[in-house]
Amino acid sequence: MKIEVKLKDKSYFVHIDELEKIELDTKVVVVTNPTVSAFHLDTLLSKIDALECHVVTVPDGEKYKNFETINQILDECFLHRLDRKSVLIALGGGVIGDMTGFTASIYQRGIEFIQIPTTLLSAVDASVGGKTGINNKYGKNLVGSFWQPSAVYCETAFLKTLPKREFSAGMAEMIKMAVTFDRSFFEWLENNSLHVEANLQYALRECIKIKADVVSQDEREQGVRAVLNYGHTFAHVIENETKYSKYLHGEAVAIGIVMANELAFELGLLSLEDKKRVNLLLKKYDLPVEYKINNIEKFYDAFFLDKKSFNHKIKFILAKGIGGYIMKDDIEKSLIFKVLGNFS
Amino acid sequence: MKIEVKLKDKSYFVHIDELEKIELDTKVVVVTNPTVSAFHLDTLLSKIDALECHVVTVPDGEKYKNFETINQILDECFLHRLDRKSVLIALGGGVIGDMTGFTASIYQRGIEFIQIPTTLLSAVDASVGGKTGINNKYGKNLVGSFWQPSAVYCETAFLKTLPKREFSAGMAEMIKMAVTFDRSFFEWLENNSLHVEANLQYALRECIKIKADVVSQDEREQGVRAVLNYGHTFAHVIENETKYSKYLHGEAVAIGIVMANELAFELGLLSLEDKKRVNLLLKKYDLPVEYKINNIEKFYDAFFLDKKSFNHKIKFILAKGIGGYIMKDDIEKSLIFKVLGNFS
Numbered sequence: 001m002k003i004e005v006k007l008k009d010k011s012y013f014v015h016i017d018e019l020e021k022i023e024l025d026t027k028v029v030v031v032t033n034p035t036v037s038a039f040h041l042d043t044l045l046s047k048i049d050a051l052e053c054h055v056v057t058v059p060d061g062e063k064y065k066n067f068e069t070i071n072q073i074l075d076e077c078f079l080h081r082l083d084r085k086s087v088l089i090a091l092g093g094g095v096i097g098d099m100t101g102f103t104a105s106i107y108q109r110g111i112e113f114i115q116i117p118t119t120l121l122s123a124v125d126a127s128v129g130g131k132t133g134i135n136n137k138y139g140k141n142l143v144g145s146f147w148q149p150s151a152v153y154c155e156t157a158f159l160k161t162l163p164k165r166e167f168s169a170g171m172a173e174m175i176k177m178a179v180t181f182d183r184s185f186f187e188w189l190e191n192n193s194l195h196v197e198a199n200l201q202y203a204l205r206e207c208i209k210i211k212a213d214v215v216s217q218d219e220r221e222q223g224v225r226a227v228l229n230y231g232h233t234f235a236h237v238i239e240n241e242t243k244y245s246k247y248l249h250g251e252a253v254a255i256g257i258v259m260a261n262e263l264a265f266e267l268g269l270l271s272l273e274d275k276k277r278v279n280l281l282l283k284k285y286d287l288p289v290e291y292k293i294n295n296i297e298k299f300y301d302a303f304f305l306d307k308k309s310f311n312h313k314i315k316f317i318l319a320k321g322i323g324g325y326i327m328k329d330d331i332e333k334s335l336i337f338k339v340l341g342n343f344s
Numbered sequence: 345m346k347i348e349v350k351l352k353d354k355s356y357f358v359h360i361d362e363l364e365k366i367e368l369d370t371k372v373v374v375v376t377n378p379t380v381s382a383f384h385l386d387t388l389l390s391k392i393d394a395l396e397c398h399v400v401t402v403p404d405g406e407k408y409k410n411f412e413t414i415n416q417i418l419d420e421c422f423l424h425r426l427d428r429k430s431v432l433i434a435l436g437g438g439v440i441g442d443m444t445g446f447t448a449s450i451y452q453r454g455i456e457f458i459q460i461p462t463t464l465l466s467a468v469d470a471s472v473g474g475k476t477g478i479n480n481k482y483g484k485n486l487v488g489s490f491w492q493p494s495a496v497y498c499e500t501a502f503l504k505t506l507p508k509r510e511f512s513a514g515m516a517e518m519i520k521m522a523v524t525f526d527r528s529f530f531e532w533l534e535n536n537s538l539h540v541e542a543n544l545q546y547a548l549r550e551c552i553k554i555k556a557d558v559v560s561q562d563e564r565e566q567g568v569r570a571v572l573n574y575g576h577t578f579a580h581v582i583e584n585e586t587k588y589s590k591y592l593h594g595e596a597v598a599i600g601i602v603m604a605n606e607l608a609f610e611l612g613l614l615s616l617e618d619k620k621r622v623n624l625l626l627k628k629y630d631l632p633v634e635y636k637i638n639n640i641e642k643f644y645d646a647f648f649l650d651k652k653s654f655n656h657k658i659k660f661i662l663a664k665g666i667g668g669y670i671m672k673d674d675i676e677k678s679l680i681f682k683v684l685g686n687f688s
Contacts, residue, residue: 067411067415071411074480078486078649081648105489106488106489108486108488109475109477109489110564138422141453142422143418143450144452144453145449145450145454146453146454304425305422
């Protein structure tokens with residue numbers, strides 16, 4: 001099946017289990033890492049029919065999502081003299097997708113790229129919607145661009161080799177979407193196991209439909225798209241504090257969801273029962289729901305580097321019941337401190 | 345007076361001698377270099393009314409148009425915690441404009457920027473149209489983005505402090521536009537001096553009108569915009585060979601125009617007389633019209649890194665008489681070698 005991401009300039013399809021052949025009358029560079037490459041590169045290469053096909057393997061991990069690796073990918077493009085019609089293919093998780101997309105957006109002022117996610121997290125979230133970028137010492141994804149892929153291929157076969165922990169991390173993004181946009185999907189997630197293949201395909205489709213719909217409405221995140229950052233305002237600070245090494249992104253998001261829900265609960269937006277249901281669903285997939293904040297002032301201060309904070313206002317995305325959301329940028333500092341205090 | 349650059353997503357104005365006050369309810373970072381700063385920074389700062397206004401001074405020169413300087417500008421943005429509504433202002437020539445625009449396009453996935461050109465070259469060409477980028481060891485502007493400014497302010501007062509050589513370099517881009525798009529403007533340039541202020545203002549307007557019109561038709565250079573690269577296919581190789589140090593960009597373009605005209609002449613597109621008239625106009629502004637190619641094979645080979653070369657085809661922009669153009673990507677290698685031979 002396929003889901004269209006409708007955009008003003010350029011629409012494209014997210015294909016679920018439809019990868020037969022990629023035919024391109026151009027040069028191609030596949031970007032991947034050693035972990036993914038060992039499992040899936042041969043399969044992918046057997047499906048690519050291009051003028052030339054090269055592979056660049058970059059180090060695996062969030063900490064390599066930086067300018068140095070971008071330069072490594074760029075060098076490969078220059079080495080093989082890719083032109084403006086050439087295509088990059090991202091084979092990997094969110095890190096590979098973000099860096100490949102960013103490179104595609106700046107190589108010769110922009111070339112096409114295709115996303116082939118190999119993690120659940122990137123399949124349901126990162127691969128769709130054209131957010132690209134890298135991290136730096138100031139925080140996550142602070143440098144990047146909006147650059148849409150020309151196609152996305154999600155293959156459940158590629159997700160089977162995922163370590164359990166990585167799979168769970170992807171679940172955090174699924175739960176994020178269910179809590180803010182779709183109560184019945186949330187209930188479905190409570191009652192079904194994603195370890196059944198047909199269920200996984202169904203859940204992928206539901207999430208990608210939500211994501212595609214949100215991105216179509218608001219490509220550049222000037223409105224509703226920010227809701228997808230539910231949990232992320234906290235998660236980015238957590239990832240930064242723990243130097244991107246202790247938690248996978250999805251794990252940090254899980255903690256971020258718990259924190260955001262604590263705030264929503266204090267504001268009377270989320271009932272105690274709903275808050276508990278979300279925690280329970282996160283735990284069902286062995287996601288972390290606790291975190292120890294050592295320095296509340298410092299944690300609070302780090303919010304202001306978030307891209308959604310304007311002029312000393314932090315924008316929080318909060319659940320309004322399960323299946324609803326609200327954006328607030330006028331929450332009292334004292335209340336935020338109180339909530340952060342619950343984690344210290 | 346002002347000229348509109350009409351774009352599908354976002355139109356903006358190029359103002360000529362209309363800079364009174366820039367009022368912004370956001371943080372601002374002005375990007376400039378020591379040379380420009382000494383002449384014009386105080387004047388500009390006196391006209392900016394913003395929430396916060398910071399200045400970052402980067403080294404002067406094409407050879408600093410690289411990732412290192414981009415990181416210096418990014419650092420300044422992070423240091424002052426610019427958010428997605430903040431604005432960068434480029435005060436300088438093409439190098440400053442290209443780097444400021446590129447930084448604006450990738451800081452937090454894109455913020456606004458304003459161009460204030462202080463060279464003739466950037467006033468008539470680089471500042472308008474949203475091409476941003478940096479150089480690397482493979483060539484010029486090979487990494488960058490299309491990112492439109494939100495406004496451009498051309499002040500003839502700022503151009504008065506230009507060294508004569510820099511002024512001439514800008515003339516090369518003017519002559520480029522006249523030759524390919526506007527025969528009567530070419531004739532006007534033959535008969536008038538740009539050192540008269542009213543004439544300069546007139547010529548600025550004519551060039552910016554041409555540029556705005558071309559960009560409106562073809563923002564991403566998939567068609568007619570490539571014509572603005574008349575002379576540049578050769579110029580980029582020359583600049584690369586001479587390591588961006590011997591010639592100013594406009595000077596390399598002047599030589600590139602001469603080379604392109606030699607090719608057009610061989611193809612019967614340009615008469616001997618018209619070829620001579622263009623040379624004469626270039627010389628009127630003391631622009632170089634000669635170049636010594638040491639290794640023709642190597643020179644030819646370097647064409648293929650040009651962004652306009654696809655799959656081993658070089659796209660040449662040629663004058664078709666004065667005031668017309670043609671794009672050709674099927675010129676015999678032997679003919680190109682013959683023309684290059686004229687310069688060896």
